Amino acid sequence: MVILQALRAVLGGAPVPKGGVPNDETQATAEPEGGASGREIEIMFFFRSTAAHRDELRGYLAEHGNSVMLSPVDESCAKVHVHTDQAGPVIERVFALGEVSDLRLEVLPGVPEEPGHCVVALVHSGRSQLAELFHAVGAIALEVGEQLCGTPRPTGVILVTNGLQADPAQITGALGISEEVPMFVVAAGSYVSGLAALAVYDADDPGATRTVADMEEAAAAQRWGTLDPGECTPARARELVAQLLSDGSGEMLTALWAPPLTESDLAELGSWVRATWPDIEWHAYPAEGMAEALQVGVE
Known part of the structure; x- marks a missing residue:
């Protein structure tokens, strides 16, 4: 007390x-x-x-x-x-x-006095654990076709695609901003790649050119794989992890999971990863709302 x-x-x-x-x-x-x-x-x-x-x-x-x-x-x-x-x-x-x-x-920082760039991450569902995950790391989670209210009026937009596609006009329309606002696209092929890109985002880069290049490099450097709900079992999850780590390289492994996997399944998978590759940093996050049951990324 x-x-x-x-x-x-x-x-x-x-x-x-x-x-x-x-x-x-x-x-x-x-x-x-x-x-x-x-x-x-x-x-x-x-x-x-x-x-x-x-x-x-x-x-x-x-x-x-x-x-x-x-x-x-x-x-x-x-x-x-x-x-x-x-x-x-x-x-x-x-x-x-x-x-x-x-x-x-x-x-947490309040609303900045001066407008800057906002980071938008595309997601399958705007009201989901997945959206909360991207919100937690500082991005606006946007479902394609969704209309947002109360968003900031930025000087530019950094769009992290996460393997999804959207017309730039859809993004500016959803944010309620002019199509003349500069937009940088970070072509992340998966949600785990999008998280890797966001991990190196630097809000203090005024023009965003350098930080966008860093984000693109981080997303491209990550090895990743997925399992669909119909094929995802704890055994298949281990096989996917082993495949991604087969060349012996990698320092951090990130797993996003959704049903049919359970919290217990991921706890057991994490224990196995740490026992088999003790030098690997392991992170697992529930991400219900994505199309896959499991995404795993190694960087």
Whole structure:
């Protein structure tokens, strides 16, 4: 409770006394939970618990935040990510439900004073885990044909295709901006390639030329493969991973999964990957909303 009170003081914008804990708990929560500016907090941590408590946490986070991701690490542990403006209550609930480690907090930037480039990622479904995943890494997730409201008026657009196609006029129309706004296209062949491209995006590149080149290079350098729902089993998933890692190269493996695979299947797959290739960094994210049951990328 002492730790949580201190966290709530920091997140609420109240100064933490020399002793580390506010004398009056009301002082710790007097300001909005997202900080004095009301901005959202990005919360990331490892969470070890029962399956029932992980399900309960997922539901709680969905009600009190957005960009929710619970990625299985093994049979009892998940890596959790959420954006919320109710950081104090969320953290208290997390600690009540399970064992927490490597807790990291970051105040998310507000609306920039000067317009810049916006990054748009094409997705099969605009209301899905997949869309939330791309939103969590800073992109506007756009379903082809969808009309968005309340989007920023950028000076340029970086379009990450993710293996999908859309006419530039569809994109500008969906964003409600002029067709004269410059558009850069990053031709990522899959969702995992799109994530690799977004990982090197630099918002501080004013003309976007350099960062677009970096994004294209990252997407092109990734080896990836997919399995459709009708052919996707845990055994076939292992075969796909082994095939992608057969030449012995690669430092990071990213898996996006959807039914019929389950969280338990991915936890077992992750344990097998770490045991077989201990030097590989492993990431797995639920991505219901894509056409495939599994996408795996190696970079």
